[in-house]
Amino acid sequence: MANPSECTIKVMCRFRPLNKSEVARGDSYIPKFQGEDCVLITGKPYYFDRVFQSNTTQEQFYNAVAQQIVKDVLDGYNGTIFAYGQTASGKTHTMEGVLHDTDMMGVIPRIVQDIFNYIYSMDENLEFHIKEPRRSTSQPRWNISETRDLPWSRPR
Numbered sequence: 001m002a003n004p005s006e007c008t009i010k011v012m013c014r015f016r017p018l019n020k021s022e023v024a025r026g027d028s029y030i031p032k033f034q035g036e037d038c039v040l041i042t043g044k045p046y047y048f049d050r051v052f053q054s055n056t057t058q059e060q061f062y063n064a065v066a067q068q069i070v071k072d073v074l075d076g077y078n079g080t081i082f083a084y085g086q087t088a089s090g091k092t093h094t095m096e097g098v099l100h101d102t103d104m105m106g107v108i109p110r111i112v113q114d115i116f117n118y119i120y121s122m123d124e125n126l127e128f129h130i131k132e133p134r135r136s137t138s139q140p141r142w143n144i145s146e147t148r149d150l151p152w153s154r155p156r
């Protein structure tokens with residue numbers, strides 16, 4: 001069962017590096033990091049549950065932010081991961097990344113991978129239903145339910 005202290009809403013902040021055009025026009029990288037939960041913007045501290053510096057890999061981000069939520073979902077709890085930020089801040093990079101690229105894929109393909117690895121590791125008498133309801137946002141939502149199939153009720 002999930003640890004209740006792990007069940008609250010958490011706000012994480014991920015910073016992307018300067019892109020080529022920002023570097024070309026001479027922009028400077030402003031954030032300074034203090035510990036794992038504080039970022040200084042022009043000297044003023046802002047606290048989050050966790051901050052991620054620009055060298056954070058997709059895998060590190062997934063492990064820190066999403067992996068536990070996926071485990072809880074597979075245990076029957078509801079879970080939501082929501083990306084918010086101004087345009088070009090890195091939402092798509094974080095949530096989708098580069099599909100089919102082991103290093104660069106983002107949160108969503110890693111969730112799918114984890115869910116299917118979990119299903120493949122389960123007893124063959126368990127049947128999972130993954131439903132994707134009609135989309136109300138640009139991101140998928142899944143309902144996962146598990147059916148315990150008694151051996152004598154299985155179709156032959």
Ligand SMILES: Nc1ncnc2c1ncn2[C@@H]1O[C@H](COP(=O)(O)OP(=O)(O)OP(=O)(O)O)[C@@H](O)[C@H]1O
Pocket residue numbers: 015016017019054085086087088089090091092093094
């Ligand atoms: N953590 C990161 N490391 C390296 N590059 C990044 C990172 N985050 C974003 N980028 C790059 O920054 C650019 C903008 O990112 P992205 O497209 O994800 O922004 P967005 O928030 O989805 O923007 P929009 O709201 O316009 O859809 C992309 O070229 C992306 O590859």
Ligand SMILES: [Mg+2]
Pocket residue numbers: 091092093
């Ligand atoms: Mg985007």
